[in-house]
Amino acid sequence: MTDIIDQAADTEALWREASQKLRHPAGPTPNGACHFCGETVTEPLRWCDENCRDDWQARQPRSTPR
Numbered sequence: 001m002t003d004i005i006d007q008a009a010d011t012e013a014l015w016r017e018a019s020q021k022l023r024h025p026a027g028p029t030p031n032g033a034c035h036f037c038g039e040t041v042t043e044p045l046r047w048c049d050e051n052c053r054d055d056w057q058a059r060q061p062r063s064t065p066r
């Protein structure tokens, strides 16, 4: 009877792992300052917020060749 519960736990672990990878994609190393505006941030943060991250990413050269 626990099969489906075990499956759910496994699936949840997979998703959690995947989301953690998504939260920390390849990019700059945390250095205590926002990589976009230079504002002090708490490590392991690399930007103040989503806006700074998105703006920073928008300025990066495309890593995937067409």
Ligand SMILES: [Zn+2]
Pocket: 034, 035, 036, 037, 038, 039, 047, 048, 049, 052
């Ligand atoms: Zn910032």
